[in-house]
Amino acid sequence: MRHGEFEDPRLVPVYDAECPWGRDDDFFLATVGATPAARVLDLGCGTGRLTVALAAEGHTVTGVDPAHASLSAARARPGADRVRWVAGTSSVLPSRSFDIAVLTSHVAQVFVTDEEWAVTLADLRRALVPDGRLVFDSRDPAGRSWERWNPADSRRWITVADGRRISAWTEVTAVGHGVVSFVHHYTFPDGEELLSSADLRFRDEQELRGSLRSAGFAVEHVFGGWGREPVGAGDGELIVVARPATG
Known part of the structure; x- marks a missing residue:
């Protein structure tokens, strides 16, 4: 099965057991927390580990994912009633509705073609308010x-x-x-x-920066690890913080 950990009810609990709370979740929770009571989009929310935690911090959270088995597990979590769960892709996002959008657990790499990634970024750009933020992680191909x-x-x-x-x-x-x-x-x-x-898809830093620029984003930071290390000096990550470009 394609993406069985998210689509197959027999494998969803295995994914949850293998992927407990980690440093990446701490990073996203703290980064979102810099905007108190934010309207947060968790695109590709999966089984909702971080999504529910964001809602518990007082944010208004929407979790979006196309995998119904994962969303069923997410809705069963304690505190899930604080989250608006949506089955779908970025195409369902309302315009100018979120202060922050996050894509975690390397969801950005699922968009394999340049066309898929460009469409997703365009949808995210549309869904964010003008001073909003986009935060995501992708493995550094280096x-x-x-x-x-x-x-x-x-x-x-x-x-x-x-x-x-x-x-x-x-x-x-x-x-x-x-x-x-x-x-x-x-x-x-x-x-x-x-x-x-x-x-x-493994995109390097320049590819990510170029795709964001083409989609109307300005990159604020690219970190190499969950401790905000420089690229190449952290955990083998490319952790991006961007905003809608102005002017």
Whole structure:
């Protein structure tokens, strides 16, 4: 299945168990918090880990995601009633309705083609108020993180909320033109194996800056890590803070 961790109800709990709260969530929570009581868009909100936390901080939060299985899990979280959940893509966003838009957990890389990314940025530009902010993360291709997505380095055990232990490993199936294709393998205690495939686009800093400029954004910061380190000196990330350009 394509994007099974988000689309398959059997894999959604596995994703949640493998991706608990981390430094990235702390960064986004603090960055959004610089604007008290903000109107926040979490595009590609998934199962709502950060979305619900943002609402608990007093923000007015909308979580948007096309994966119904993920949204079902998000709506079941404690505190989910404080969030407006929307099934869809950036095309459903209302104009000039948000002070801050975030794309977390490398959602920006899901938009593989330049056309997809350009449309998404245009929708976000439209959805933000003139002095709004866009904040997102993308893996720095200079870190070549996909080289560690192989059976030897990626084998792991994941314990889900009900106590089951799932064996998992990852294989890269293709690399080229900035796109990495891969498959996650999950084996359940009863022997059932589920596969989840995906493609991710790795854009470097200049590509990101150029795409944002073309979409009408001005880049304020690009950090290399969750401690706001310079690019190349942090966690192998490109963490972008941008605003709608004026003039």
